[in-house]
Amino acid sequence: MGIKTVYEDCDVLVVGGGMGGTGAAYEARYWGRNLKIVIAEKANIDRSGAVAQGLYAINCYMGTQWGENNPEDHVRYARNDLMGLVREDLAFDMARHVDSAVHKFEEWGLPFMKNAKTGRYLREGKWQIMIHGESFKPIVANAARNSADKIYNRIMVTHLLMDESKGNRVGGAVGFNVRTGDYHVFRAKAVIVAAGGASHIFKPRSVGEGMGRTWYAPWSSGSAYALSIQAGAKMTQMENRIVLARFKDGYGPVGAYFLHLKTYTQNGYGNEYESTWYDDTKAMVGEYIDHQPTPTCLRNHAFIQEVKAGRGPIHMVTKEAFQDPHLEEVGWENFLGMTVSQAVVWASQDIDPKYINPELTTSEPYVMGSHATCSGAWCSGPEDISPDEYQWGYNRMMTVDGLFGAGDAIGGTAHAFSSGSFTEGRLAAKAAVKYIRDLRNENMEISDKQIGDFKQTIFQPMENYTIGRNEITGGTVSPSYLLPIQGLQRLEKVMDEYVGGTSVNYMTNDKLLERGIQLLDVMEEDFEHIGAEDLHQLQRAWELKHRLLTAQSVAQHTLFREETRWPGYYYRGDHMKLDDENWHCLTLSRRDPESGEWQMEKAPVYHIVD
Numbered sequence: 056m057g058i059k060t061v062y063e064d065c066d067v068l069v070v071g072g073g074m075g076g077t078g079a080a081y082e083a084r085y086w087g088r089n090l091k092i093v094i095a096e097k098a099n100i101d102r103s104g105a106v107a108q109g110l111y112a113i114n115c116y117m118g119t120q121w122g123e124n125n126p127e128d129h130v131r132y133a134r135n136d137l138m139g140l141v142r143e144d145l146a147f148d149m150a151r152h153v154d155s156a157v158h159k160f161e162e163w164g165l166p167f168m169k170n171a172k173t174g175r176y177l178r179e180g181k182w183q184i185m186i187h188g189e190s191f192k193p194i195v196a197n198a199a200r201n202s203a204d205k206i207y208n209r210i211m212v213t214h215l216l217m218d219e220s221k222g223n224r225v226g227g228a229v230g231f232n233v234r235t236g237d238y239h240v241f242r243a244k245a246v247i248v249a250a251g252g253a254s255h256i257f258k259p260r261s262v263g264e265g266m267g268r269t270w271y272a273p274w275s276s277g278s279a280y281a282l283s284i285q286a287g288a289k290m291t292q293m294e295n296r297i298v299l300a301r302f303k304d305g306y307g308p309v310g311a312y313f314l315h316l317k318t319y320t321q322n323g324y325g326n327e328y329e330s331t332w333y334d335d336t337k338a339m340v341g342e343y344i345d346h347q348p349t350p351t352c353l354r355n356h357a358f359i360q361e362v363k364a365g366r367g368p369i370h371m372v373t374k375e376a377f378q379d380p381h382l383e384e385v386g387w388e389n390f391l392g393m394t395v396s397q398a399v400v401w402a403s404q405d406i407d408p409k410y411i412n413p414e415l416t417t418s419e420p421y422v423m424g425s426h427a428t429c430s431g432a433w434c435s436g437p438e439d440i441s442p443d444e445y446q447w448g449y450n451r452m453m454t455v456d457g458l459f460g461a462g463d464a465i466g467g468t469a470h471a472f473s474s475g476s477f478t479e480g481r482l483a484a485k486a487a488v489k490y491i492r493d494l495r496n497e498n499m500e501i502s503d504k505q506i507g508d509f510k511q512t513i514f515q516p517m518e519n520y521t522i523g524r525n526e527i528t529g530g531t532v533s534p535s536y537l538l539p540i541q542g543l544q545r546l547e548k549v550m551d552e553y554v555g556g557t558s559v560n561y562m563t564n565d566k567l568l569e570r571g572i573q574l575l576d577v578m579e580e581d582f583e584h585i586g587a588e589d590l591h592q593l594q595r596a597w598e599l600k601h602r603l604l605t606a607q608s609v610a611q612h613t614l615f616r617e618e619t620r621w622p623g624y625y626y627r628g629d630h631m632k633l634d635d636e637n638w639h640c641l642t643l644s645r646r647d648p649e650s651g652e653w654q655m656e657k658a659p660v661y662h663i664v665d
């Protein structure tokens with residue numbers, strides 16, 4: 056193949072320059088003054104990742120300097136929202152450092168809204184502070200740019216390299232430039248994966264002409280999970296997918312509406328409905344329904360049940376708040392700074408929230424470990440507070456030596472959000488630098504064969520297309536290859552119907568999951584025949600393969616956990632109750648990189664905070 060290979064040798068390689076990745080690059084430089092730090096990013100770090108479009112609020116800030124919250128309070132909050140199951144050591148570690156990250160953002164020029172009376176950051180809620188955040192991403196990207204030796208934009212990382220002198224140690228990563236088609240080989244002593252979570256695993260509500268409109272960024276393709284899974288890293292809580300109640304069709308956020316504008320929901324007949332489902336929910340989850348604040352999944356549950364009972368649609372009552380010109384402005388600005396398309400949808404559907412209460416809907420499920428759920432890699436915790444079973448050397452290191460993670464990549468750490476993900480990047484980088492120092496002059500072995508094999512594998516979809524294209528005279532259906540979009544729609548359909556998507560009201564059971572897993576396995580074979588007509592489609596092909604691995608992991612975990620822990624996120628029809636006696640635990644999986652077999656196990660939940 057006449058493809059150019061570009062080599063880069065470095066100490067720390069950061070895969071993905073989003074919130075976690077920029078934090079990692081910044082901190083790696085602080086501790087590793089003389090180390091070579093490189094970022095490989097699929098898009099361009101100035102506008103990449105979930106924060107690309109900007110944010111209106113930083114959702115995780117303790118405010119400890121003003122006595123507002125302590126890290127322990129945040130652990131209790133996250134634990135409560137996740138029905139008891141979080142990695143409390145990681146959550147505490149993030150929470151005790153997050154304020155300093157936020158202070159950095161302000162120092163770097165991010166404009167914060169301030170409370171005119173107190174001078175403090177303006178609170179939207181107990182944990183959220185409000186910002187003029189359109190330029191949030193370029194601001195953190197600038198900090199990363201000032202810290203890294205080199206930033207490679209437009210590199211889709213497809214696989215991690217392994218050190219062949221040791222059984223279980225990472226040695227870098229490989230990928231390709233989505234514009235030039237060059238093959239890139241990064242040899243690194245430590246790798247920090249911060250490549251974000253996954254949308255388009257389940258069939259979205261918006262299909263056809265609306266396809267591409269999702270709540271979670273459509274370009275988040277589960278690479279953080281797939282790269283780690285391929286390398287043999289253990290994953291945790293992958294069943295804990297997230298479903299969001301959001302404004303219909305534009306997926307506009309509701310946080311500022313509930314918290315700042317004090318809007319509220321009602322059913323299609325103008326009635327409050329959450330209390331209707333209290334007894335039903337109590338029968339499923341027991342006293343968790345009495346917790347304050349009500350866990351997000353249980354609020355979703357009431358929403359879903361009310362719609363199923365035929366009393367939809369659910370509306371957000373905006374007509375009252377929007378009479379106040381200030382709140383009206385905040386309501387619109389909330390979208391203009393973060394989800395412009397919701398404002399466009401309303402304009403196109405003649406919805407003025409001052410006069411019409413807009414509809415809400417529940418989204419398709421997404422997989423992510425930094426927002427309000429816990430999916431991700433199983434990693435070592437901080438040495439001062441983690442119990443032995445959660446600690447094997449270096450903070451945020453996965454079960455593969457030298458492989459670290461941050462943000463969506465890491466499991467068990469819900470409610471980190473933008474600031475918490477950046478903080479996790481910092482924590483991972485600090486530990487990665489220590490890991491590199493401890494390595495001293497130990498050599499790694501990465502053979503030409505390993506590098507050559509990956510090159511062959513990565514560009515194979517273009518080969519498939521070039522050869523197979525000759526067999527058809529027109530159209531997109533070929534006997535020899537499958538286009539990425541066709542594969543994606545197949546994946547989404549299976550996940551939707553068998554693993555608990557929207558079209559089945561988030562319901563699944565062991566029989567459905569077993570069949571779904573079979574179908575996903577068949578897909579894995581078929582995806583060897585993906586055809587890519589150009590570099591853009593090659594990127595789509597690899598995004599699809601990463602999504603498939605993520606989906607397989609979600610299905611395996613969902614089958615393993617025999618209970619309904621989070622009604623409103625998904626239901627196991629064969630185990631419709633929360634079962635604390637058997638399942639007050641974390642789930643772990645490992646896919647054998649050689650055989651492709653999945654092994655599942657339970658891990659204890661340690662409650663470190665009372």
Ligand SMILES: Cc1cc2nc3c(=O)[nH]c(=O)nc-3n(C[C@H](O)[C@H](O)[C@H](O)COP(=O)(O)OP(=O)(O)OC[C@H]3O[C@@H](n4cnc5c(N)ncnc54)[C@H](O)[C@@H]3O)c2cc1C
Pocket residue numbers: 070071072073074075076095096097098100103104105106110111112113114115210211212213249250251252270271272275276278279425426461462463464471472473474476477
């Ligand atoms: C819709 C939405 C709304 C949100 N609202 C808020 C909010 O209001 N306040 C708040 O604080 N937080 C909010 N968050 C959460 C916050 O955005 C995330 O917690 C945070 O961005 C996660 O950081 P990350 O580094 O894991 O992922 P990201 O920031 O998404 O970064 C991942 C990076 O990896 C890159 N990448 C992906 N695949 C590859 C690959 N194969 N090779 C190379 N690079 C790759 C991506 O291009 C991207 O740059 C929101 C998230 C979403 C999705």
